[in-house]
Structure formats: C-alpha cells, structure tokens
Amino acid sequence: MTLTSGPSTAASVAAAPSRRSSPLRHVDWLLLIAVGGLLAIGAPLIYSATRNLEIAAGGDPHAYLKKQAINITVAVVLGLMTALFDYRMLRVYAPFVYVLSVLGLLAVLSPLGSTINGGHSWIVLPAGFSVEPSEFVKLALCVALPMLLAERRDMETEPRLSDVGLALGVAILPIGLIMLEPDLGTSIIVGCIVLGILAVAGTPSRWLTALVLTGAVGAFVAVKIGVLKPYQIARFAAFTHPNQNTSTVGYNVHEARIAIGSGGLFGTGLLRGPQTNGQFVPEQQTDFIFTVAGEELGFVGGAVVILLVGLLLWRAARIAMRAEDLFGTLMAAGILCWFMFQAFENIGMALGIMPVTGVPLPFVSYGGTSLFVNMMAVGLLENVHMRRYV
Numbered sequence: 001m002t003l004t005s006g007p008s009t010a011a012s013v014a015a016a017p018s019r020r021s022s023p024l025r026h027v028d029w030l031l032l033i034a035v036g037g038l039l040a041i042g043a044p045l046i047y048s049a050t051r052n053l054e055i056a057a058g059g060d061p062h063a064y065l066k067k068q069a070i071n072i073t074v075a076v077v078l079g080l081m082t083a084l085f086d087y088r089m090l091r092v093y094a095p096f097v098y099v100l101s102v103l104g105l106l107a108v109l110s111p112l113g114s115t116i117n118g119g120h121s122w123i124v125l126p127a128g129f130s131v132e133p134s135e136f137v138k139l140a141l142c143v144a145l146p147m148l149l150a151e152r153r154d155m156e157t158e159p160r161l162s163d164v165g166l167a168l169g170v171a172i173l174p175i176g177l178i179m180l181e182p183d184l185g186t187s188i189i190v191g192c193i194v195l196g197i198l199a200v201a202g203t204p205s206r207w208l209t210a211l212v213l214t215g216a217v218g219a220f221v222a223v224k225i226g227v228l229k230p231y232q233i234a235r236f237a238a239f240t241h242p243n244q245n246t247s248t249v250g251y252n253v254h255e256a257r258i259a260i261g262s263g264g265l266f267g268t269g270l271l272r273g274p275q276t277n278g279q280f281v282p283e284q285q286t287d288f289i290f291t292v293a294g295e296e297l298g299f300v301g302g303a304v305v306i307l308l309v310g311l312l313l314w315r316a317a318r319i320a321m322r323a324e325d326l327f328g329t330l331m332a333a334g335i336l337c338w339f340m341f342q343a344f345e346n347i348g349m350a351l352g353i354m355p356v357t358g359v360p361l362p363f364v365s366y367g368g369t370s371l372f373v374n375m376m377a378v379g380l381l382e383n384v385h386m387r388r389y390v
Contacts (some may be wrong), residue, residue, distance in 0.1 A: 026389040028382055031315040035363055035378055037308045041301075042364035043068055046387050048271050049284040050227055050366070056279075062377070064285060064366055069343045071368045075375035082379025087328060087387060094147040098170065101140035103227075104133025105177040119358065121181045132369040134186045137174045138338050139373050141193055142380070144170055146330030158202040167198060168211075179222065185357030189342050191215060196337030197330050204296045239355035252288065256350045260294030260302070267298030285366040290350040305364065309343045319385045328384040335377045344389040 046068050051061035060066075065247035090097075107113065107123060114124045122130045130234055145167050149159060159167075171194045178187045199208055238250035246254040266276070273295035275281060281288050294302045313336060320332035339362055346361040348354030360367055362374050 021379060023155075026384045026386045028315055028319065030311060031319075031378065031381060034308050034312040034315065035375075038305070038363035039072055041305060041308075042268055042289065042295070042361075042366075043072075044215055045289055045364065046285045046366045048273065048276055048296060048339065049289065049292050051271075052217075052277055062173070067368075068366055070110075071366075071371050072224045074368075075371045078372050079375035079379035079382075083382040083386070085383070087331065087380055087383040088325070090143050091147050091151070091327060094143045094192070097140045098144040100198050101133065101136045102174055102177070104131075104136060105174055108133055109177065109180060112216055119183055129368070134174075134181065134183055135369045135373045137178065137186070137190060138193060139377055139380075140251075141174070141190060142197075142331055142334035142338065142377065145197045146195065146327050147235075149197070149328040149330060150325070156165060158204060161207075164198060164203055164207060167194070182232065183227055183358075184228065185214050185345065185359040188345070188357065189338060189359065192337050192341040193334045197334045200330055200333040208363075235356045242352055247267075252282055253349065253352050256288050256291045257352050260293040260350065262301075263295040263298040263302075267294075267296045267301055272296060283358075286360050287346070287356070287365070288350050289361050289365045290347050293364075294350070306347065309362075313340050313343075316381055319381050322388065323384050324388050328387070332381055332384050335381060338377065339374075344354050344380045 043065060045066040047062070050064035054061045054063050103377065104123075108121060112123055113120050114122045114130070116130070121132050121134055123133065124130045148167055148170065149163060171190070175187055175190055178190065195208060195211065198211075202265045223233060234249040238244070238253065242250060244250065255275065259273065259281055262268070262275065263273070271277075273292065275295055276284060276292050281291050284292060290302065290305065293305050297304075316332060316336040316339065320336055322327050323329040323332055342359050342362055345354050345357060345359050346365070349356045360370050363371065
C-alpha cells in the first residue's frame with residue numbers, strides 16, 4: 001500500500017501547483033457568452049442606426065462600425081488585463097484609483113472639459129477621440145468602497161455607523177462633481193452602486209432607508225437651487241405626462257415607442273426599419289439603441305437582448321455569492337448593481353417607463369469610454385471567480 005499510494009500522492013502533490021497556477025482554466029464562460037452576445041448584437045444595430053446619418057453628411061457609412069470594432073478590440077484587451085491582475089492586490093491600489101477618478105472629474109470641470117449633447121462631461125483628445133471620466137468613477141467606487149468596508153469588519157459583524165459614514169464621505173465627492181456637470185443618469189447609477197455595496201455589507205435597513213430619504217431630499221434641493229438644467233427638469237415633466245409635448249421634450253420617447261411598436265414579433269429586418277432609416281429617433285446609436293432592436297429585430301430580438309442582460313446579471317450575482325472573501329463579494333455586488341440599474345434605465349426610457357437620463361445600454365450602445373470601463377468590470381468579475389481556484 002505504501003509503495004502504491006506514495007508515488008500517486010507525490011504525483012498529485014506535484015501536479016497541484018500546475019493546476020493552481022493557471023486561473024484562465026476557471027473562466028466563467030457563461031459570463032463571456034453573455035457579454036459576447038451583447039457585443040455581437042450591438043455592432044450591427046449601431047451600423048443600422050448610423051449609416052444613413054453618415055451618408056447624408058457625405059461621410060463613410062461604415063465609420064461608426066469601424067470605430068466600434070476598434071473600441072471592442074481595446075476593451076477586450078483591457079478586460080483581459082484586469083482579469084489577470086490579482087484583484088486582491090487592488091486593496092493596495094484602491095486609493096490611487098479613487099484619486100485618479102476624482103482628478104478626472106475635476107479636469108472635466110476645468111477648461112479642459114467639453115460639452116457634447118448638452119452635457120459638460122467630456123475631455124476631447126487629439127484625433128477626434130473623447131473620454132468621459134465619470135464612467136471611471138463607477139469602477140473606482142466598486143473598488144474603493146469594498147476596500148474600506150472589508151478592511152474594517154469581517155463577515156460576522158454588521159458595519160458600524162463610522163464605517164458607513166466613511167464610505168458615504170468617499171462617495172459624496174465624486175457624486176457632487178458629477179452633478180455639477182450635470183450628469184444625472186451617472187449620478188443615479190453611482191448612488192445605486194453605493195447603496196448596493198452597503199446593503200450587501202450588512203448595513204441595517206433603517207440606515208439604508210434613511211440614506212434613500214436623504215437622497216430624495218437632496219434631489220429636491222438640487223432642483224430648487226438650479227443644479228439641474230432646465231432641459232433635465234423638462235424630461236422629468238415629459239415622463240409624468242408622456243402624451244404631452246411629443247414634438248418637443250417628449251419627442252425622443254414618443255418616436256422611440258413608435259419604433260419599438262412597429263417592429264411586431266419578428267421586426268422589419270436588419271437595416272429595414274423605417275424609423276431608424278429615417279433618423280426619427282435622436283441619439284439612436286447610444287441612448288436609444290434598444291429602439292433599433294425593437295424595430296428591426298422585433299419582440300424576439302428585444303427579448304434576446306434582455307435575456308443576455310439577465311444572464312450577465314445572474315453570473316455577476318453568482319460570483320458575488322461565491323467569492324472567497326468579503327472584498328470580492330462587495331466588489332462583484334457593486335458591479336451587479338451598476339449593470340442592473342443602467343440596463344433597466346436604458347431599456348426603460350426607450351419603452352417610456354423610465355425618464356430620459358442619457359445612459360447607454362452596456363455592451364450594446366456605441367461608445368469608447370463606457371465600453372472600456374464595462375469590460376474592465378467584467379474582467380474584475382472573472383478575476384473574483386477565477387481566484388477561488390488559485
């Protein structure tokens with residue numbers, strides 16, 4: 001027995017390091033399938049939404065498609081790099097990530113910032129590229145807040161009031177700077193990230209209720225003192241009265257609902273949507289990309305998009321529940337809340353059940369910064385998942 005089991009045991013021990021040395025062997029393939037499916041659907045939808053626009057302007061009808069292909073390539077590289085870097089080391093670098101994100105917001109509010117589509121949220125770089133620093137705040141808070149909360153408590157105790165106060169203090173600064181741009185949609189998403197992380201960390205429900213009420217009062221005060229622009233207030237008014245002002249502030253949602261409703265069960269066919277080809281829905285390649293799916297791919301195509309988003313959220317929730325430490329759990333939970341609310345808000349405003357706030361649909365809408373940050377978030381999810389085996 002000794003001679004038989006000895007070599008076997010030795011071989012298994014020798015083989016163990018090699019099995020544990022490659023985290024890529026434990027990739028969550030369902031998560032990647034969900035992301036890949038959304039990217040594959042988004043690219044032709046972007047092309048359909050922009051080709052006639054470019055033709056009318058005398059440009060290349062494939063311009064947006066080519067740019068999105070570059071964006072996807074860069075995003076995949078960033079996601080892979082994020083997945084391979086051990087997330088447990090982020091505890092050390094979290095303060096630097098947070099500070100850099102705040103500095104980016106300050107740069108936007110300086111003369112370096114530019115206004116695009118009514119939002120002063122961008123920094124325009126040479127060669128026509130632009131960066132939206134507020135997108136990086138989502139990722140920064142998904143790292144910084146878990147670091148604070150995980151360092152100050154363990155899984156068996158609930159956060160102290162000082163812990164919650166410290167986390168809120170870290171979050172309030174970037175939220176305030178984003179509101180000054182003003183970017184209401186991103187501010188709400190960041191608020192959902194903060195609430196989600198605090199809830200998963202075990203914060204008492206009475207404290208969370210107080211935070212929600214405080215946020216509501218803060219929003220009311222922001223409206224009264226003029227932090228929000230008149231067009232943003234008008235969007236909320238249009239949401240409460242959807243059948244009024246359909247030719248002005250309610251135009252986007254009115255045309256979006258027509259586009260989705262005209263798609264029927266199977267849609268008009270890719271590149272054959274009358275509303276899309278006629279450019280009736282503004283910002284269709286970004287904020288209202290779901291209207292292209294609804295019109296040209298129909299109810300079935302829209303359902304596929306929603307199912308892929310659901311698959312993405314399920315895998316994120318599963319990764320959060322199975323993480324090996326509290327830091328990984330809170331980080332994955334923050335990303336889950338981020339993707340969940342942003343997808344719901346984007347699809348909801350296209351359907352008319354949410355006010356228009358100008359947020360893209362993750363992995364489907366056109367954009368560089370948003371896609372880069374989203375893919376890095378997926379890299380962190382994969383990172384948390386793979387490190388359970390390493």
